[in-house]
């Protein structure tokens with residue numbers, strides 16, 4: 689199935705994002721998590737490409753394996769990092785041959801040891817250029833792109849970031865999946881500005897359930913998202929109690945998702961970090977499936 693069809697005619701899209709594990713044990717854990725979560729009939733599972741220093745080699749292979757083992761539609765992420773245009777073209781040809789239907793097109797995080805993204809020699813500088821390349825030369829793919837309710841860290845202003853997002857969607861983005869956020873007001877404000885800018889692609893909130901306070905502080909400081917003070921205080925109270933932290937994180941995500949669902953979102957995208965428990969509990973409480 690194509691991402692374009694997932695959200696067509698007001699259908700609700702439930703999606704999960706995973707990353708390629710580095711070890712066999714990690715892969716076994718990932719597949720057991722996915723197996724559990726298939727009960728919620730996700731619309732698609734997406735697999736990252738080199739995110740936070742992870743491997744870039746396994747994305748296509750894993751995307752195919754998940755489709756075969758779990759019988760679910762998949763999407764392969766692709767970035768502009770460390771590649772020439774010709775290298776990206778080769779990868780897109782391989783994806784085509786492997787029957788991949790959906791690409792999440794990104795500029796990418798800077799590789800490990802590099803503070804800022806640098807345009808590779810003979811490569812691409814921004815995600816909109818990658819989207820245009822895919823749309824022009826590989827029109828059979830459906831394309832999702834990234835959006836930032838709290839504004840991308842490098843953007844000089846929310847307005848400039850939104851104009852850049854609009855350019856990316858106009859280049860061929862079929863749906864926008866957001867960076868994680870914990871204050872729904874940021875999402876609702878972004879959604880209003882998005883609509884005012886005339887962007888009509890489905891806007892899908894990205895949800896990362898908190899399972900560990902130190903981990904989430906690390907992640908949010910890297911991607912520039914805020915954790916509301918009252919939520920952080922609640923989590924801090926359970927710093928020495930791992931299962932208490934998960935309970936707090938799950939309760940928060942249930943409330944957050946309920947409010948988003950009541951506001952008519954077209955789908956939810958869960959960042960699984962390759963684990964099932966928190967997302968399973970949230971979806972069960974919400975009685976949600978794709």
Ligand SMILES: Cc1cc2nc3c(=O)[nH]c(=O)nc-3n(C[C@H](O)[C@H](O)[C@H](O)COP(=O)(O)OP(=O)(O)OC[C@H]3O[C@@H](n4cnc5c(N)ncnc54)[C@H](O)[C@@H]3O)c2cc1C
Pocket residue numbers: 735736737738739740765766767792793794795796797813814815816833834835840841842843844848849850852853855856865866867868894
């Ligand atoms: C849903 C989702 C999935 C992700 N998956 C991955 C992954 O698999 N691998 C990974 O490495 N990272 C991933 N990321 C992180 C992402 O790569 C980073 O956030 C990165 O810093 C920006 O990527 P982008 O595609 O949004 O870039 P862009 O859209 O190119 O934007 C990057 C910055 O440049 C500005 N900009 C954009 N276009 C232009 C232009 N034409 N001229 C001037 N300025 C411009 C934007 O305002 C922004 O500040 C993901 C993020 C999200 C939200």
